[in-house]
Amino acid sequence: MLIPVAVARWASLLAVLAAPLPALAADAAISPAWFKAATASTPLCAGNGRRVHIGFERAAAAACSIDADGHVHVTIAPENKPINPSPWYGLVVASDAPAPTIVTLHYGDSRHRYAPWTAEPGAPAHRLDQQAVTIAADQHSATMCLPTARTRLLIAQPPERSDDVLARFEAKVQAGQLIRADAGHSVARRPLAVYHHRPAEPRGTIVIITRQHPPETTGPQAFARFTDVLLGTSRAARAFRRRHALMIVPLANPDGFVMGHWRHNLGGVDLNRDWGPFTQPETRALGAAITAEAARGPILAVIDFHSTFRDVVYAPPQPNEPDLGEAMLAAITRDLAGADIRIDRAHNPGNGVLKSWARDQFGVGALTWEVGDDSPPARTNRLATAAATALMAAAARQ
Ligand SMILES: [Zn+2]
Structure with a gap:
């Protein structure tokens, strides 16, 4: 009973997933090769020196846009509805900009649940500093400031394949x-x-x-x-x-x-x-x-x-x-x-x-x-x- 919208959304992701990616253990350093593969796909959105990629295992279904000032807006969508509100997100933000990147996750009707994890190439994943995350009063969105880095994984839980x-x-x-x-x-x-x-x-x-x-x-x-x-x-x-x-x-x-x-x-x-x-x-x-x-x-x-x-x-x-x-x-x-x-x-x-x-x-x-x-x-x-x-x-x- 898969709805057609979901089929279209996943078709591109399935094609990406056909190519194996290097291992991604929860507590191990995430290799530059993993990031290279994850960012090899066409970006979900791009602009102002930033690109958002979801070409990897456990990436989230999402839509995104990037403001003129480089602020990234990602709308996280469930696989179908109705559903328990567990908004999962997984994306790689690549940036050539010299400044930090602001990312807002929009959850629609659902509320923020998972404190973000992040990782840079060659380093293990860790919880994003709580100071860098602002949850909206209605909890329907969360905004985070990603320190300057060329590429960075942003994910709802410690990464595991x-x-x-x-x-x-x-x-x-x-x-x-x-x-x-x-x-x-x-x-x-x-x-x-x-x-x-x-x-x-x-x-x-x-x-x-x-x-x-x-x-x-x-x-x-x-x-x-x-x-x-x-x-x-x-x-x-x-x-x-x-x-x-x-x-x-x-x-x-x-x-x-x-x-x-x-x-x-x-x-x-x-x-x-x-x-x-x-x-x-x-x-x-x-x-x-x-x-x-x-x-x-x-x-x-x-x-x-x-x-x-x-x-x-x-x-x-x-x-x-x-x-x-x-x-x-x-x-x-x-x-x-x-x-x-x-x-x-x-x-x-x-x-x-x-x-x-x-x-x-x-x-x-x-x-x-x-x-x-x-x-x-x-x-x-x-x-x-x-x-x-x-x-x-x-x-x-x-
Ligand atoms: Zn359960």
């Missing part, structure tokens, strides 16, 4: 620790990578998934730490893996991720409302893969990592006891005694959310773990470590 997202798991496939068995393909035929750990005689499988929603970054950070602990070399992790299979899905919505979507897949659907209707190839394929896993042995828990405005765990009453999800919740709550986290026990069957579908389909503890957009990374890592450690301890008791 799809290859970077999969790299940590690909390394474990190379090392023989994981097996990759893709569930199928996205709308645009990108592979839906699934990584399995399969011991000889598992008690059952824990399913861990993230990035149904493209801009979310802090949830995937928790996912990365959580899976690192389970796949680690500690005695507890090795004992856990002798008796438990793992099914890991790092990039559930590859098209949306690559194309800088706010929320949906390329079919214009929120995938985390499609578990049950299964109208999209991503949910159909991943649902079938989880069902096939359940035919090999019981699904013991399903954990789906997301991001929102604050830390909240959606954990409906668990159908069976003892439950691994409950052990994790207890660990998180204990670790955060007195801290700001919400546990939401509501169960809404039939709403198309993965955790609801999994709970009702397999009778297992299933939860959605949302990490706040601005939650400190150290806290997120600590909680993810505590949760994974509790999961392994609870599994050992069963």
